[in-house]
Amino acid sequence: MLRGGLIADGHGGDPFLGDVVIAGATITAVVPASVRPSGGYDAEIIDCTGRVIAPGFVDIHCHSDLSLLAYPDNESRITQGITTEVVGNCGMTPAPGNADAEGLARVISTIDVTPDLEWTWSGVAGWLQALDECSTATNVAAHVGHGSARFAVAGTSAAPLERSQLTALERELEEAFSAGVVGASLGLMYSPGESARTEELALVARVVAAHDGVLSAHLRDYRTSALRRSIDELADVVESDGPRLQVSHLRGVGGEPGFADALAHLETLRKSKDIAADAYPYVHGHTTLIQLLPPALRAAGPDAVVSACMADPATIAEHLASAGYTPEQIIIMKAAKTPDAVGLDLTGAEGDPWRWLVDLLVENQGMVDVAVESGLWSDVDQALATDWISIASDGTALNRTHRASAAHPRSWGAFSAGYRRLRQHGTPVGEAVRRLSTAPAARVGMISGIVSGHRADLVVFDDHTFDAAATFAEPARPSVGLDHVYVNGTAVVGAGRPTAARPGTLIRRRQQ
Ligand SMILES: [Zn+2]
Numbered sequence: 078m079l080r081g082g083l084i085a086d087g088h089g090g091d092p093f094l095g096d097v098v099i100a101g102a103t104i105t106a107v108v109p110a111s112v113r114p115s116g117g118y119d120a121e122i123i124d125c126t127g128r129v130i131a132p133g134f135v136d137i138h139c140h141s142d143l144s145l146l147a148y149p150d151n152e153s154r155i156t157q158g159i160t161t162e163v164v165g166n167c168g169m170t171p172a173p174g175n176a177d178a179e180g181l182a183r184v185i186s187t188i189d190v191t192p193d194l195e196w197t198w199s200g201v202a203g204w205l206q207a208l209d210e211c212s213t214a215t216n217v218a219a220h221v222g223h224g225s226a227r228f229a230v231a232g233t234s235a236a237p238l239e240r241s242q243l244t245a246l247e248r249e250l251e252e253a254f255s256a257g258v259v260g261a262s263l264g265l266m267y268s269p270g271e272s273a274r275t276e277e278l279a280l281v282a283r284v285v286a287a288h289d290g291v292l293s294a295h296l297r298d299y300r301t302s303a304l305r306r307s308i309d310e311l312a313d314v315v316e317s318d319g320p321r322l323q324v325s326h327l328r329g330v331g332g333e334p335g336f337a338d339a340l341a342h343l344e345t346l347r348k349s350k351d352i353a354a355d356a357y358p359y360v361h362g363h364t365t366l367i368q369l370l371p372p373a374l375r376a377a378g379p380d381a382v383v384s385a386c387m388a389d390p391a392t393i394a395e396h397l398a399s400a401g402y403t404p405e406q407i408i409i410m411k412a413a414k415t416p417d418a419v420g421l422d423l424t425g426a427e428g429d430p431w432r433w434l435v436d437l438l439v440e441n442q443g444m445v446d447v448a449v450e451s452g453l454w455s456d457v458d459q460a461l462a463t464d465w466i467s468i469a470s471d472g473t474a475l476n477r478t479h480r481a482s483a484a485h486p487r488s489w490g491a492f493s494a495g496y497r498r499l500r501q502h503g504t505p506v507g508e509a510v511r512r513l514s515t516a517p518a519a520r521v522g523m524i525s526g527i528v529s530g531h532r533a534d535l536v537v538f539d540d541h542t543f544d545a546a547a548t549f550a551e552p553a554r555p556s557v558g559l560d561h562v563y564v565n566g567t568a569v570v571g572a573g574r575p576t577a578a579r580p581g582t583l584i585r586r587r588q589q
Pocket residue numbers: 166167295325326
């Protein structure tokens with residue numbers, strides 16, 4: 078029994094004092110203090126005096142597809158209160174397409190932060206089975222990545238799909254839904270998914286709608302001035318009766334004004350279609366370095382970029398220099414062949430920083446990840462002030478032992494930092510909790526909230542002190558002010574420390 082806490086049940090209303098009773102993996106009673114039975118329960122009592130009891134946080138946009146298998150203790154997520162992760166975002170999944178595992182690994186290199194992990198599966202069903210059989214601290218659900226599905230049928234070709242290829246793509250998506258994914262994701266800035274145009278996008282939307290799934294979309298262009306056009310491209314392929322469209326990590330890139338116009342436009346579209354968004358509370362994005370190059374240059378993928386770098390390094394350096402950022406604003410996050418560069422910003426480069434980036438691209442075969450300070454805090458706060466925008470991390474499952482890449486602090490602190498920022502800007506406790514738990518869960522068709530009969534995924538924290546501690550310099554720092562986290566009724570964090578328990582399960586769409 079979680080006793081005497083302030084229960085924020087996930088429905089957004091004012092929290093109330095009371096007890097939450099758990100038996101096995103299930104919440105069996107929610108008892109307001111005003112009606113607490115005098116006899117009490119024969120239960121282990123967890124004193125929650127002065128603490129908020131909330132539903133476990135649900136991260137519907139993360140990239141733990143592979144790293145969860147490498148780090149099943151998942152410290153980066155449980156220490157910020159996340160109890161369920163939805164993987165398979167931005168069009169990238171380690172299946173389908175893994176018949177050519179090496180080729181697919183290059184396509185999804187930005188989410189492949191655990192190079193030593195063996196890919197043992199075949200197809201989406203096999204990958205989901207691997208997630209299912211791995212006992213993990215958190216629950217996990219998955220999307221199928223459109224980019225990976227496209228890779229399965231057409232490789233890295235940038236050409237429009239032919240009729241037979243569209244049919245094959247549809248079959249890949251259908252198979253993924255049969256295996257139990259909760260939706261499909263698009264990554265319209267990444268090769269080869271970015272080569273999809275209207276007909277192909279409409280096909281994806283149609284399949285997702287037929288399965289009552291969610292279409293989770295990394296837009297084609299996040300520059301503030303391009304947001305409206307990028308949103309319309311997707312709004313045009315969803316119907317009023319589906320699928321649900323989730324605009325992923327909504328932000329304005331490039332520091333231009335006009336983010337409010339994009340929000341207003343979404344607000345208008347929401348009147349006739351089921352569209353919502355998620356956001357993370359940081360101004361640094363994290364993406365592949367080749368994203369800083371013009372689309373025409375990067376569309377053919379990292380190999381083509383490397384060839385261009387070798388043929389004419391000065392021109393590529395010029396492109397990078399004119400992307401709109403200063404050397405201080407770019408941090409190297411992943412560069413497997415040049416580990417000494419990881420964690421540096423460009424002021425750490427020897428000689429011309431842009432030319433140094435070109436060399437890094439060549440040495441790493443085009444696969445370099447960067448964090449870029451590309452957003453405005455005022456945009457972040459406008460997003461957080463919007464009641465249909467929930468928190469999502471865009472981060473990944475990690476443990477403190479992780480060394481293969483630098484971690485964006487969002488992997489360890491998006492939810493605690495998001496809660497703190499919401500509270501600092503006057504969002505009431507109940508509404509802030511809703512935006513971290515039931516609101517995102519509903520987007521992926523998942524049941525959540527502190528209700529008798531629901532799975533006992535719960536978080537106990539101090540409203541006054543709960544906050545992130547992770548920084549770029551020290552990303553692997555657990556959040557502060559978090560007391561207990563329960564996944565399926567078992568403590569994964571107890572008295573502020575990970576317990577090493579792994580009660581998480583794979584949540585398949587058809588089980589719900
Ligand atoms: Zn993305």
